[in-house]
Amino acid sequence: MKVVYLLLLFFLNFAIINAEKENVKIFVANQLNQNVIWGTIKGDHFYPRDTVIFFNDFVRFHMPNNINYGVCRLVLGQSAIAKVMNEPPQQLDFIFNGEDIVIETDFNAPLDSAKDIESLENQIWFEFLRKEKIYQEQVKELVMQINHFQKNDDTYYTLAKRTEIIGKYNKLQKDRDKLIASVTQNYPNLYASKLIKIKQEPFLNGNLSEQEREEVQKKHYFDNIDFSDESLMNSSAYTDKVFKYFMLYAQKGLSKEKKVDEFKKAIDVILYKTSQNPNVSAFIVDYLMRGFEKLGLDNLQTHISDFYMIPHGCSGDNNTLERRLAFQQMKKGDKIPDFTLDDWDGEQFKLYQSDTDYKLILFWETSCPMCKKILPPLKNWYFNKNIDLEVFAISIDEDKKAWKTSISKNDYPWINLNEANKWDGKVATAYNLYATPTMFLLDGENRILAKPIDFNGLLEAVLGLE
Template identity: 35%
Template sequence: MNRTLFLLIIILYLNCINYSQTIELDINNTNSKLASLFSLSGEKLTFVDSITTSKTGQFSFSNENLQTGFYRFSFDNHKSITFLNDGDDIEITADAENISESLQAINSEGNKLYYEFVKLNKDYKTKTELIQLILSRYPPNDDYYDLSKQKLNKLQYDYNQFVNITSQQEPMSFIARYIKSSQLPVISTDLPLEEQLDYLKKHSLDNVDFNDDELINSDCFTNKSIEYLTYFRNPQLPLGLLEKEFQKAVDTLLTKASVNIFVYQHVADYLVDGFKKFGFDNVVDYIIENYVVKDDLCLDEQTENSLQNRINQSKLLTIGKIAPNIILPDETGNEINLEEIKADKLLLIFYASWCPHCKDLLPEIHKLYKEKNNLEVVAISLDEKKEDWISFISENKLDWINLSDLKGWESKAGQDYYIYATPTMFLLDSELNIIGKPIDISELTLLLN
């Protein structure tokens, strides 16, 4: 090989291995010399590194181990800047007093597109919602109606132009794929208002690539999930019916996400965590039983730990399994053995006197109990004070089998049945096989009929 050519190859090789990506952030109006870097996945932040500087507000660092995706730079007591790491050098400037308006990417095309997309999304959503409101109120033959419709068409055209053309010059880049999947749905102005919600339920996820697991390192899938759930939210519905609506949305989201196991687990974890925070326990149970347990999904460790009893109950106490035996004292102190109770059907209900839902549900079950000759009820209280338990029995005239060891959540029966909330019901047959796990009086009535 020619000696000159050989030396040239060596120099090029050394230049490649010595190259280290640089990330610089220049922040005005801050006294901070210390910041933290977090990786972003959905709504979860994972600490990556601490960053210090000798010059106030001027941060520079390199990290060869950063994977492609979004990161959050945090400073000044929870002020933050989100940026995309796609392997290119990054230089970002901002004013700490008004980050969203001042944020600029100097030499990173990926971040330039990202910040432009964030701003465009916000403007597009605000303006289209206002124009849709006008179109819903004005008569179609009014000149202002036509003017508003033209304005909406122009907004949609400009939005589609950016999403489908401007941002797609390098279609395989992370930012191009992110924008393609994260775009807001665009509804034809010719579609009647009363048909738009149904259209959104059917088509708002059409552009999301659920098979692109690298997008887990962003807020794409979580943003699209919460957007999709809003189409099923109806504040006028009672809780039970609202949960049924959310279950429909969950089915669509998780069925689409199931094309990729990593995306599937990511979306399932987000939905479980979100519904748990907002108290939609029946939706959480629905996801665990129909997706997490059925497909053996691995949730985030923190989420899984907090839901372990739910998961165990769904896995181990399934329909057809024999219910664990229970030996507990009744209100007079006599020990009752579940295996010795003879009944065609037996309802186990775990409750507590302080539980609001229990106060509503148990009197309803008692009415049903009086109507059904072949039904026995064993009500197990998770109270810790005997006077509270006895008072509840007396006030509600509960003349069925009442049991408790007054150990609260530490009750052996509660632990054997992985009780994580009250009320919880199990319907058993004469052989103590589990034949149903009703969540309310209507489901119990259907099972008994």
């Protein structure tokens, strides 16, 4: 009996120790704020996960099981000067891939002083970022000098001086290429290597004119860049790459119409080069559409919608430019129209009568292949969601028997509604429906939070609400 008791005590202590094991521990010298926020990165989004207390010069926390491997961020807070000047807080991005993480850093220079005692990923990543920071500063200065003496007859820049500057510029680029190649070859399976490899850029010979260098960069920017790896969506790698390329087309002195034409060229290249993986492609499309919406560039949204979004769904005769534009005008924060439709039992249902915290309206059709693709994962997510959200699935099937058969066969657990007038129904018209599946994510006040174009887009939109 005594032996059994001792064994139970041993296993109990073992379980407690393992349950309390913290796999992230970060020491911060000169930390000013008691509360520190950590979260995850997905594209241009930062999703705060928790607030942890700074105690005895460090913070520590355990990564939840549902955290994907990728880049996380520790927000340390604002310095005294930053508060006065309304500047961003001090922060440190680090890689989480299941390794224990023990980082030492300094509040005043989080990246420059960061070192990870446990994680090889972060050791390599931090070192590369520090070198990259120096590289970008040096290249910026050399490019300014090269552009200056190519355009001006400045006697300070003798032929020997110009040759020296161009030599330094070219060597810097080659040294950086060697560094990236060395890291990715020596550590091919590390997440850090993926992040570093995507930072490759074309070689721009300093002997070329500024315009010639710009053309080389536009033509070869995406050479040897792999956009098939979905794990990189758990970082800002893809969106940073796309943004930098897009800005190559932001030329000064162009009329508004000319700028739009140039941006369309950039969009066409970006969406062609990032089309290797449908999920990554949808991720990039969503990033661009949200960005253009914030900037009020409706014509660029229309360009993407016209040429890149329709193949992802099924459209009808109403797929007109007018309706697409009207759909795009339904912005985040707008209150959605109310509707009354019959449910499965023939009872009338009103959207505004629902009092859940969040709502998802999904327009679909039984004959739509993309609808059949999105419904199974949506059903699985519905049963496991950690949010007070109800789904309102509106079928536009004219054949109610086919609609009911599909629901019965697949046992869809949400509120199932039908408007049997296809694209010309009152609700379809009010919502400017031109393709299925179409989704609207709403808050409790029936205001638009997002219009995801696929299931991954929905997960991304909901992640910040859980």
